[in-house]
Amino acid sequence: MDERARRLHTVLGDSGRSVFALDPAVRHINHGSYGASPRVTLEYQAQLKAALDANPMRWFETLPPRHAAVRDELAQFLRVPSSTLAWVPNASAASTVVFSSLELDAGDEVIVTDHAYGAVAQGVTRLVERRGAHVVTVGVPLSAGEEQTRALILDAVTPRTRVVMLDQISSATARRFPVDAVADALADTGILLVIDGAHGLGLLEDPVVSGDHVVWFGNLHKYACGPRGAAVLAARGDVAQRLWPAIDSWGAAEPFPQRFDLQGSLDSTAFLSAAHAIRTMATAFGGWSPIREHSAVLGRYGADLLITALGPISDDDPAIDVGMPVAQQPLVRLPRGAAHDGRSARSLKDAFAEDGFEVGVSTFGGRGYVRISAHAYSEAEDFEAFAERAPRIIADTVAAHSPAR
Ligand SMILES: Cc1ncc(COP(=O)(O)O)c(C=O)c1O
The missing domain is CATH 3.90.1150.10 (Aspartate Aminotransferase, domain 1)
Known part of the structure; x- marks a missing residue:
């Protein structure tokens, strides 16, 4: 080499x-x-934690504007409007947010693939079955290319399909899925496309898939090198306004994404440090x-x-x-x-x-x-x-x- x-x-x-x-x-x-974080970002986070502990009351009272500033910087990195981006603690929480906010009727169907992250798929199944709806798992061969994968997923759509959930990059099988092509195909159907971009954030130059019926989420602590405990969820329009944080708190009366800024007394220093990590990496490596x-x-x-x-x-x-x-x-x-x-x-x-x-x-x-x-x-x-x-x-x-x- x-x-x-x-x-x-x-x-x-x-x-x-x-x-x-x-x-x-x-x-x-x-x-x-x-993931792994730059040393200086961990030091920055430690300073934030020290400030939190020095005056917890002031910290939480002044949190929303600091979240907004970080959201703006992350939005620029992700090439989306910051009004479409909400803080969630991790990808699992994002999935919980989406599937607990959905209105599903008995008999409705949610499509996932057999590459879905196990813990997320388990949570989705529990939330979906609680409403009498059910999960349809589509088998996708490891070798399936873009067109075959797209066709397998779309072939599984029926008049009862309400949601399709795809990994942008799967965990166990480390392969991409044709999220843009499926988003295009579903655009006028009213079916919600949920994209688990846990691995896509940072690894892909332009990972967020936007649409009126699309929710995308990604972990800031994987490829983007943020400290653990930070992820973002991107959505717009009516779909966004129907999402509430998994931890219901004082922000509930606010619109999306501000309502995600206060999730009880949850420590958001990882989120507040994520933009620092992204900036540090870019500066360090050109x-x-x-x-x-x-x-x-x-x-x-x-x-x-x-x-x-x-x-x-x-x-x-x-x-x-x-x-x-x-x-x-x-x-x-x-x-x-x-x-x-x-x-x-x-x-x-x-x-x-x-x-x-x-x-x-x-x-x-x-x-x-x-x-x-x-x-x-x-x-x-x-x-x-x-x-x-x-x-x-x-x-x-x-x-x-x-x-x-
Ligand atoms: C594809 C995918 N989705 C979701 C998750 C869950 O991420 P977290 O544990 O940060 O919620 C992972 C974790 O590795 C993952 O690989």
């Missing part, structure tokens, strides 16, 4: 890694799960494009190394055809028997962690996958070390859990 691509440097010549508070003894190749490009190059490099390394212990090809892949978060197929269910995925993830690697392991359709993530702090050595160690760790974990023992 080209020497210059091996690690990203800041505009001042420091290593990308030095910007983050991550433990240098660990190889962090799972940014996709909980914009977001170099970060996205670096992590795409390293993601592909890491996947290629791992595919080659797993070849000798695999009975089929570790390289899989992912329909709409994400270069910064590639997926590699594990040998049969590894991570074939939730429990064995957990064991393998723990075994990687014991060896000093934090990496995503998932199960889809009875097969195990490794999802690697690259970001501004990732270095070629992280993926080289992982590719060198992974076959042994996988083989040992599979052997330890095989029925013969």
